[in-house]
Amino acid sequence: MIWAKTKRIGAFLTDLIFPRTCAICRVRLAEREHCVCMECATKLPRHAPAFVHAEERLLGSPLIRSLSSPFIYQHTNPTYDLIIALKYRGYGEVADFVVRTALTEGQLVPQPGDIDLILPVPIEGTRLEARGYNQAALLGEALARHYAVPCSEGYLLRHRGSHSQTALNRDARRENAQAAFYLTDKTERLQGLRGKRILLVDDLVTTGSTLLALTDLLEQCGVSEVHVFVAAVAVR
Numbered sequence: 057m058i059w060a061k062t063k064r065i066g067a068f069l070t071d072l073i074f075p076r077t078c079a080i081c082r083v084r085l086a087e088r089e090h091c092v093c094m095e096c097a098t099k100l101p102r103h104a105p106a107f108v109h110a111e112e113r114l115l116g117s118p119l120i121r122s123l124s125s126p127f128i129y130q131h132t133n134p135t136y137d138l139i140i141a142l143k144y145r146g147y148g149e150v151a152d153f154v155v156r157t158a159l160t161e162g163q164l165v166p167q168p169g170d171i172d173l174i175l176p177v178p179i180e181g182t183r184l185e186a187r188g189y190n191q192a193a194l195l196g197e198a199l200a201r202h203y204a205v206p207c208s209e210g211y212l213l214r215h216r217g218s219h220s221q222t223a224l225n226r227d228a229r230r231e232n233a234q235a236a237f238y239l240t241d242k243t244e245r246l247q248g249l250r251g252k253r254i255l256l257v258d259d260l261v262t263t264g265s266t267l268l269a270l271t272d273l274l275e276q277c278g279v280s281e282v283h284v285f286v287a288a289v290a291v292r
């Protein structure tokens with residue numbers, strides 16, 4: 057009782073000195089709000105044909121069993137600011153917010169017990185150094201807490217100097233993704249993937265080239281199925 061009261065007072069004082077602000081509009085958050093204010097949270101676009109298109113593309117791979125994602129992304133909508141906060145502003149709490157939203161809104165397809173291992177999409181080395189973290193790994197860790205399975209960055213790797221997908225068209229994205237990724241050379245580690253059910257995690261799916269290229273690598277390791285989680289599906 058005293059401990060709970062002390063904790064509340066502590067949180068109040070911390071908020072006074074370091075006010076918690078909305079990851080999207082940056083207004084001060086109310087006590088009950090976490091990471092995103094209620095107004096922005098309701099404005100984040102949910103369903104759109106883009107989801108169905110992305111799902112169709114990914115489910116074209118025989119290994120991919122599901123796509124889960126709570127939001128739709130466009131440069132002109134608030135999901136853009138949400139992804140920017142996660143990817144470039146170090147706003148790690150966005151990852152928990154995204155996973156929590158997917159869970160409470162029934163957008164998380166695999167059930168606990170359906171997943172053995174979570175693998176985040178790796179980011180390129182110089183971008184990792186500049187950002188200090190991999191946004192997909194933050195999402196992966198939030199999902200790992202929900203599924204109670206490990207999230208590992210040690211299996212899928214990205215060549216240093218490989219290009220970002222951002223400025224490329226559809227065909228160039230496919231080629232770029234196929235050349236960007238590789239598997240760890242630790243054979244024993246890779247053998248451990250045989251028969252495993254993987255949740256592949258990223259911030260965004262646009263053409264699906266990144267996720268399909270990584271699924272091809274996972275197929276070489278004998279994984280039994282792949283599920284995909286992304287924070288948002290991009291409208292192109």
Ligand SMILES: O=P(O)(O)OC[C@H]1O[C@H](OP(=O)(O)OP(=O)(O)O)[C@H](O)[C@@H]1O
Pocket residue numbers: 177179180183219220221222229233258259260261262263264265266267
């Ligand atoms: O579905 P796709 O068409 O493959 O595009 C989606 C990918 O593109 C972006 O990453 P990018 O390669 O730009 O790297 P970054 O995260 O370092 O910016 C994004 O984070 C996804 O990983």
